[in-house]
Amino acid sequence: MAGSRLRTALAGVLLAVTSAASVLVGPQAATAATDVSSMRDVVPAPLMVKPAAGTTFTLTAGTRIFTSPGAREVAGYLAGILRRSTGYRLPVVEGSGVGVSLLLTGADPDVGDQGYRLDVTRASVVIRAQSGAGLFAGVQTLRQLFPAAIESPTARPGPWAVAGGQIVDRPRLAYRAAMLDVARHFFTVATVERYLDELALYKVNYLHLHLTDDQGWRIAIDSWPRLATYGGSTQVGGGAGGYFTKADYRAIVAYAEARYITVVPEVDMPGHVNAALASYAELNCDGKAPPLYTGTGVGFSSLCMTRDVTYRFVDDVIGEVAALTPGPYLHIGGDEAYATKPADYASFMNRVQEIVAAHGKAVLAWHQVVTATPLPSTVAQYWGTTRSAPDVAAAAGRGTKLLLSPANKAYLDMKYDASTPLGQDWAGYVEVKDAYDWDPGTYLDGVGASSVLGVDAPLWTETIVALRDIEYMAFPRLPAIAELGWSPTSTHDWNAFRVRLGAQGPRWTTQGITFYRSPQIPWAG
Numbered sequence: 001m002a003g004s005r006l007r008t009a010l011a012g013v014l015l016a017v018t019s020a021a022s023v024l025v026g027p028q029a030a031t032a033a034t035d036v037s038s039m040r041d042v043v044p045a046p047l048m049v050k051p052a053a054g055t056t057f058t059l060t061a062g063t064r065i066f067t068s069p070g071a072r073e074v075a076g077y078l079a080g081i082l083r084r085s086t087g088y089r090l091p092v093v094e095g096s097g098v099g100v101s102l103l104l105t106g107a108d109p110d111v112g113d114q115g116y117r118l119d120v121t122r123a124s125v126v127i128r129a130q131s132g133a134g135l136f137a138g139v140q141t142l143r144q145l146f147p148a149a150i151e152s153p154t155a156r157p158g159p160w161a162v163a164g165g166q167i168v169d170r171p172r173l174a175y176r177a178a179m180l181d182v183a184r185h186f187f188t189v190a191t192v193e194r195y196l197d198e199l200a201l202y203k204v205n206y207l208h209l210h211l212t213d214d215q216g217w218r219i220a221i222d223s224w225p226r227l228a229t230y231g232g233s234t235q236v237g238g239g240a241g242g243y244f245t246k247a248d249y250r251a252i253v254a255y256a257e258a259r260y261i262t263v264v265p266e267v268d269m270p271g272h273v274n275a276a277l278a279s280y281a282e283l284n285c286d287g288k289a290p291p292l293y294t295g296t297g298v299g300f301s302s303l304c305m306t307r308d309v310t311y312r313f314v315d316d317v318i319g320e321v322a323a324l325t326p327g328p329y330l331h332i333g334g335d336e337a338y339a340t341k342p343a344d345y346a347s348f349m350n351r352v353q354e355i356v357a358a359h360g361k362a363v364l365a366w367h368q369v370v371t372a373t374p375l376p377s378t379v380a381q382y383w384g385t386t387r388s389a390p391d392v393a394a395a396a397g398r399g400t401k402l403l404l405s406p407a408n409k410a411y412l413d414m415k416y417d418a419s420t421p422l423g424q425d426w427a428g429y430v431e432v433k434d435a436y437d438w439d440p441g442t443y444l445d446g447v448g449a450s451s452v453l454g455v456d457a458p459l460w461t462e463t464i465v466a467l468r469d470i471e472y473m474a475f476p477r478l479p480a481i482a483e484l485g486w487s488p489t490s491t492h493d494w495n496a497f498r499v500r501l502g503a504q505g506p507r508w509t510t511q512g513i514t515f516y517r518s519p520q521i522p523w524a525g
C-alpha cells in the first residue's frame with residue numbers, strides 16, 4: 001500500500017519532468033509514472049469527473065467481484081477481461097464486500113437508463129447503474145482507469161492500480177452507431193465480433209450492418225436462397241465473397257447483445273441491388289438477369305417497380321430479416337437510386353415502409369427517404385457533405401428524427417490525407433480534427449438538437465479487405481465520433497480531446513489494434 005502511495009506521488013512528479021525523471025530514477029519508477037491513468041483521460045469524456053488526488057485502488061490476487069442480482073453477466077465480462085492480463089482468479093460473487101462491486105441497486109436516478117456512477121477509493125471500486133447497459137458503460141470506463149497493460153491478452157506482472165475519485169456519467173445521445181459494409185467486401189463472423197469488441201470500448205451501442213449491395217448479398221434468405229449462394233459469391237475485385245448463414249447472423253446478434261450493442265441490418269433498395277437482380281431473373285423488368293458485378297460504380301441498378309413479384313420479394317426478405325432482429329430498427333437504404341424514377345422512388349419507399357412496419361420494425365433509411373413520406377417512426381440518416389439540406393430540415397420540422405453521418409466528418413472510409421493508402425476522397429480528406437470538431441446537435445441548418453437521435457460512423461469497404469484495414473480507418477476516428485454521441489457539449493474541446501485520445505494509443509497497441517498515428521495527436525507511449 002505504502003508502495004502504491006509512493007508510486008502515485010512519484011507519478012505526479014514524473015509527469016511534470018518526464019524525461020529528466022526517467023534518467024534520474026531509472027526504468028522502475030518511469031514505468032510507475034505511466035501506471036496510474038488519470039480519470040481525466042477517459043474517452044468518451046464523462047459528464048462529471050472528480051479525481052481524488054493521490055488515491056488509488058489496487059487490484060490484487062485476492063480481489064473479488066461482487067454483484068447484485070441481474071448484474072452477473074456484466075461482472076463476468078469484466079472478470080474475463082481482468083483475468084487475462086492479471087492472471088488473478090477474480091471470483092464473481094453475488095452479495096457485497098470489499099473489492100470491486102457492480103450493482104444494479106442504489107444508483108443515482110440521474111444516470112438514466114444508459115449511465116452509471118463509479119466510485120474508486122483505496123478500498124474499493126463501486127459501479128452503480130439502473131440497467132445492464134449502464135453497468136457495462138461503467139465497466140468500459142473502469143478499464144481505462146487501469147494501466148494500458150490491463151488490455152493485454154496474456155498475463156502481465158502489474159501492479160494494477162486504478163485512479164481514485166468519482167465519475168457520474170450518462171450519454172448525450174441515445175443512438176451511437178458504427179456501420180460496417182460487408183457487401184463490397186465480405187468479412188467473417190470473427191472479424192465482425194472483433195469490431196464489436198472495439199466498438200464496446202467507446203460505448204457505441206448500435207452496429208449497423210450494410211448487408212446487401214450491387215457487389216454482394218451477405219445474408220441467407222430461405223425463401224430466396226440464390227440471393228446468398230449466387231448473389232453472395234463474389235465481391236469488389238472479383239474475390240470469393242461469402243455470406244452469413246442465419247446461424248452466423250444470430251451469433252453476431254448474440255455477441256453484440258452481450259456487449260449491449262443492437263444490430264441494425266440494412267437491406268439496400270430500390271437501388272444497390274445488382275446482386276439480387278443477378279440472382280433472380282424475375283426481379284428484372286426485362287426478365288433477364290444481369291451478370292454479377294465486381295466494380296465500384298453506384299447508381300445503376302433498380303428493382304422493377306411494375307412487377308408484383310418485386311413486392312413479394314421485399315416482403316419475404318424483410319420478414320426473414322425482421323425475424324432475425326431483436327432490435328427495433330430495420331434499415332432499407334434508399335440512397336443513390338438514380339436508376340429509379342423519382343415518382344417511383346417515393347411510392348416504393350412508402351410501400352416498403354409499410355412492409356417494415358407490418359413486420360414490427362421501425363424504418364431507418366438514408367436521408368433521401370425524406371423525398372417520400374416518412375412514417376412518424378422512420379429515422380433518416382444524413383450522409384451529405386453540406387450543412388444546408390433544406391428537404392431534410394423540413395422533414396425534421398415535421399417530426400422526422402435524424403441520425404447524423406455527414407460524409408466529410410463521419411465517413412470512416414475517407415482518406416485521412418493524400419498519403420492514406422486506403423479509402424476514398426470523394427467527400428474530402430477527414431483527419432481526426434475534422435471527425436471530432438463538429439456538433440451533431442447544431443450541424444444542419446434549421447435542425448434543432450431535439451431532432452437528432454444520434455450519430456453513425458459508416459465504414460464502406462470498396463477499398464477495405466481485412467481486419468487491419470478496418471482498424472486503420474476506424475482508429476482514431478471512431479472514438480472521435482463516439483465521443484460526439486456520448487459526451488456533453490460542455491466537454492467539447494479539441495485540445496483536451498487530442499491529449500485524451502493520445503493516451504489511448506498504448507491501449508490499442510496492447511490489444512493489437514492497428515491504428516493511424518495521426519500527426520495531429522500527441523501519442524503516449
Ligand code: NGO
Pocket residue numbers: 298335336366383411413424460461462
Ligand atoms: C455513399 C454511397 C455508398 C458508397 C459510399 C462510399 C452512401 C449512403 N451511398 O454513401 O454506396 O459506398 O458513399 O463512401
